[in-house]
Amino acid sequence: MHPVRKQRLYLVLFIIVFSSAAVGLVTYAMRGNINLFYAPAEVAEGKAPAGQPIRVGGMVVEGSVKRADDSLETRFEVTDYKASVAVVYVGILPDLFDEGQGAVASGKLDSNGVLQASEVLAKHDENYMPPEIMDALEQSGYDHKGVKQ
Amino acid sequence: MIPEMGHFALIIGLALAFLLATVPAWGAWRRNTYAMALAPRLAIGLLVFVAISYGCLTVAFLQDDFSVSVVAANSNSLLPVIYKFSAVWGNHEGSLLLWALILCMWTAAVAIFSPQLPLLVLSRVLAVMGGVGVGFISFSLLTSNPFARLLPSIPADGNDLNPLLQDPGLIIHPPLLYMGYVGFSVAFAFAIAALLGGRMDASWARWSRPWTNVAWAFLTLGIMLGSWWAYYELGWGGWWFWDPVENASFMPWLAGTALVHSLAVTEKRGLFKSWTVLLAIFAFSLSLLGTFLVRSGVLTSVHAFATDPARGMFILVFLAIVVGGSLVLYALRAPAVSSRVSFSWVSRESLLLFNNVVFTVATLTVLFGTLFPLIVDALGMGKYSVGPPYFNAVFVPLMALLAPVMAFGPISRWKRDSTQRWKAELLLPGVAAVLCAITLPMLQADYNLWVALAVLLAAWLVFGLLRDTWFRMGGAAGFPRGLRRITPSYWGMVLAHLGFAACIIGVVATSQYAIEHDLKMSPGDTDSLAGYDFRFIEVAPVRGPNFLADEARFEVTRDGEFVAFMAPQKRRYLASGSIMTEAAIDPGVFRDLFVAMGEPIGDSGAWAIRLHYKPMIRWMWVGAIFMAFGAFTTVLDKRYRRQRSRAASAADGAEYAR
Numbered sequence: 001m002h003p004v005r006k007q008r009l010y011l012v013l014f015i016i017v018f019s020s021a022a023v024g025l026v027t028y029a030m031r032g033n034i035n036l037f038y039a040p041a042e043v044a045e046g047k048a049p050a051g052q053p054i055r056v057g058g059m060v061v062e063g064s065v066k067r068a069d070d071s072l073e074t075r076f077e078v079t080d081y082k083a084s085v086a087v088v089y090v091g092i093l094p095d096l097f098d099e100g101q102g103a104v105a106s107g108k109l110d111s112n113g114v115l116q117a118s119e120v121l122a123k124h125d126e127n128y129m130p131p132e133i134m135d136a137l138e139q140s141g142y143d144h145k146g147v148k149q
Numbered sequence: 150m151i152p153e154m155g156h157f158a159l160i161i162g163l164a165l166a167f168l169l170a171t172v173p174a175w176g177a178w179r180r181n182t183y184a185m186a187l188a189p190r191l192a193i194g195l196l197v198f199v200a201i202s203y204g205c206l207t208v209a210f211l212q213d214d215f216s217v218s219v220v221a222a223n224s225n226s227l228l229p230v231i232y233k234f235s236a237v238w239g240n241h242e243g244s245l246l247l248w249a250l251i252l253c254m255w256t257a258a259v260a261i262f263s264p265q266l267p268l269l270v271l272s273r274v275l276a277v278m279g280g281v282g283v284g285f286i287s288f289s290l291l292t293s294n295p296f297a298r299l300l301p302s303i304p305a306d307g308n309d310l311n312p313l314l315q316d317p318g319l320i321i322h323p324p325l326l327y328m329g330y331v332g333f334s335v336a337f338a339f340a341i342a343a344l345l346g347g348r349m350d351a352s353w354a355r356w357s358r359p360w361t362n363v364a365w366a367f368l369t370l371g372i373m374l375g376s377w378w379a380y381y382e383l384g385w386g387g388w389w390f391w392d393p394v395e396n397a398s399f400m401p402w403l404a405g406t407a408l409v410h411s412l413a414v415t416e417k418r419g420l421f422k423s424w425t426v427l428l429a430i431f432a433f434s435l436s437l438l439g440t441f442l443v444r445s446g447v448l449t450s451v452h453a454f455a456t457d458p459a460r461g462m463f464i465l466v467f468l469a470i471v472v473g474g475s476l477v478l479y480a481l482r483a484p485a486v487s488s489r490v491s492f493s494w495v496s497r498e499s500l501l502l503f504n505n506v507v508f509t510v511a512t513l514t515v516l517f518g519t520l521f522p523l524i525v526d527a528l529g530m531g532k533y534s535v536g537p538p539y540f541n542a543v544f545v546p547l548m549a550l551l552a553p554v555m556a557f558g559p560i561s562r563w564k565r566d567s568t569q570r571w572k573a574e575l576l577l578p579g580v581a582a583v584l585c586a587i588t589l590p591m592l593q594a595d596y597n598l599w600v601a602l603a604v605l606l607a608a609w610l611v612f613g614l615l616r617d618t619w620f621r622m623g624g625a626a627g628f629p630r631g632l633r634r635i636t637p638s639y640w641g642m643v644l645a646h647l648g649f650a651a652c653i654i655g656v657v658a659t660s661q662y663a664i665e666h667d668l669k670m671s672p673g674d675t676d677s678l679a680g681y682d683f684r685f686i687e688v689a690p691v692r693g694p695n696f697l698a699d700e701a702r703f704e705v706t707r708d709g710e711f712v713a714f715m716a717p718q719k720r721r722y723l724a725s726g727s728i729m730t731e732a733a734i735d736p737g738v739f740r741d742l743f744v745a746m747g748e749p750i751g752d753s754g755a756w757a758i759r760l761h762y763k764p765m766i767r768w769m770w771v772g773a774i775f776m777a778f779g780a781f782t783t784v785l786d787k788r789y790r791r792q793r794s795r796a797a798s799a800a801d802g803a804e805y806a807r
Contacts (some may be wrong), residue, residue, distance in 0.1 A: 007492075068750075092667055110278060
């Protein structure tokens with residue numbers, strides 16, 4: 001074989017081997033490190049699996065936020081106005097987290113159907129609404145103030 | 150009146166950009182010297198008008214002209230002047246105008262600083278940049294006009310700038326980032342010009358290289374500032390979240406890093422030409438993709454603004470034209486610029502090839518992780534999110550693979566080298582690195598294997614560089630005369646690689662040794678972490694220019710000795726009513742202390758408090774600064790200037806002008 005061709009062949013082989021290793025790594029990393037979003041109504045219907053990492057988002061129900069007196073535990077409910085899901089989070093909540101605002105919690109559902117959240121995301125500016133919540137509200141047929149459309 | 154002038158100037162800018170995109174290109178095709186010679190003048194005119202337009206918007210902000218909707222939505226009469234200045238780009242419309250302005254700056258800079266370029270090449274390069282300008286200015290004018298008025302109901306006062314953006318770091322973060330993003334348009338324009346001309350040689354790489362290095366340096370600084378800002382402003386002490394928009398800036402950086410290295414091979418050895426062209430297209434396309442991701446609001450992110458689907462559509466179409474068009478051109482022309490030189494496996498070429506493969510794969514994996522949720526959603530298979538564990542699992546091994554090979558790069562020879570020579574050269578650095586890896590982590594109480602590995606890789610890199618510098622200067626006999634023999638481009642490489650080593654140490658030490666306590670504290674309580682005692686003294690109300698705050702006061706001591714007084718705040722901004730955490734940080738070379746406030750707990754005056762001990766976190770940012778300054782230094786190299794004086798004799802230009 002011509003030396004230049006031979007080199008090119010080795011090069012292609014190297015790239016193929018290296019890329020397949022990378023693809024393997026990616027597939028491995030994807031397992032268990034991605035999580036699916038569920039609207040509160042879907043959780044209420046029992047569509048969300050318990051014990052697996054998921055995200056649930058919606059509007060934080062007015063009057064539902066209860067902070068413990070002696071720890072950093074916070075309990076609240078998120079709703080798409082069709083159903084609500086109870087969430088427990090231990091830690092410091094983001095600044096823009098508030099009642100009547102959108103929030104996405106990620107964590108695992110326990111056997112009582114309560115989401116044990118490891119992370120809570122709130123929206124980051126006045127007008128912005130995470131797209132997942134937008135869709136969840138659209139499907140339930142309410143706007144973000146809870147007015148039936 | 151002033152906003153209308155700005156609007157008008159922007160329209161003139163669009164017209165000039167259109168002329169720049171067409172007339173010189175036509176001139177280059179028909180070999181019409183007059184049409185080609187128009188290019189530099191049009192480029193400067195374009196800059197002037199876009200700068201006027203930008204200036205008008207800035208004036209509207211400084212004058213609190215709340216009849217302009219962007220000003221009303223993003224400024225306030227109480228906002229400090231410096232933030233009125235930066236509020237111009239703290240919103241979608243203004244940041245796009247800034248993008249267009251920076252693009253025009255780069256275009257004019259190419260026109261001014263390239264007298265050595267043959268007119269034919271220059272006109273093609275400027276025409277491509279003009280084309281990109283048409284895209285962005287019309288995007289601004291058609292979908293997000295920054296000068297739109299709120300008439301007749303003018304608000305009495307503005308909504309205020311998002312408090313997260315009221316911060317000195319954010320004043321320069323976006324401009325630097327954009328300098329980098331848009332700077333890759335120069336590399337892109339050179340690549341397209343080369344494809345159009347069907348000619349690409351060492352001088353092509355020599356022209357394109359300084360621009361690429363400078364753009365890369367700006368992007369590095371921009372990303373570093375973003376990470377620094379996230380660390381002290383977002384209030385939870387993280388410095389990189391693998392957020393889609395961070396990825397959007399990181400992907401062009403990764404592709405740009407590959408490009409910077411592959412350009413070296415193209416310049417020195419005339420190899421990898423078509424690959425270099427492809428990388429240049431790739432890097433700029435990723436910059437555009439980043440814009441799309443940020444501006445279309447398709448992703449949940451810290452950076453997402455309230456959005457409008459028309460904008461996303463516009464950029465998507467623009468992206469399709471740029472990527473599609475340049476790839477078609479590439480497919481048609483790339484065979485014409487391919488190279489016929491061979492190299493041995495043991496050579497600098499193959500090491501740089503390894504670099505390119507690693508960085509390309511890294512780019513693709515980040516790209517995959519970022520786009521995966523979008524693709525799956527588009528297919529209707531659910532709303533997934535891909536978290537930091539994925540990116541860490543993929544990215545960290547890739548970088549760990551890169552570092553051992555990096556030490557061979559500088560020391561190796563072009564074309565053909567021998568493993569015996571490598572062994573002889575690198576035996577000493579290797580032994581020294583192993584010794585460091587064994588001893589240094591012992592300074593901490595428990596021996597950490599990950600840190601030992603990081604020290605091993607970083608020390609291997611550093612000692613390899615020292616060995617090579619020593620060798621180049623001619624050993625002890627050559628000191629200090631030999632130092633002067635070393636070129637700026639070599640110093641630049643040394644600086645950048647040292648910076649990379651510092652980053653490795655910083656990232657690994659911070660992630661392994663950091664200690665974080667989130668707890669409830671009442672005034673008078675003390676908590677200790679890593680030997681530091683944090684005493685919560687009191688909470689006091691504080692008034693700022695446009696906010697009210699609760700300030701928690703902490704005294705930090707170590708073994709009874711005073712270390713620092715720290716005062717984090719919880720602010721409430723008056724105009725918007727939004728709440729913001731202002732962390733207190735005591736910085737140091739070997740450790741940062743970080744205190745932030747959560748919410749009040751109960752009625753007894755207790756607060757949720759976040760205490761962090763972050764060792765060596767600054768090393769990461771200092772490393773990034775080293776990398777950026779390294780890239781800036783390479784531009785000082787004489788060979789880029791020598792080329793200019795030779796071109797003055799026009800011998801080089803003649804063969805291009807034909």
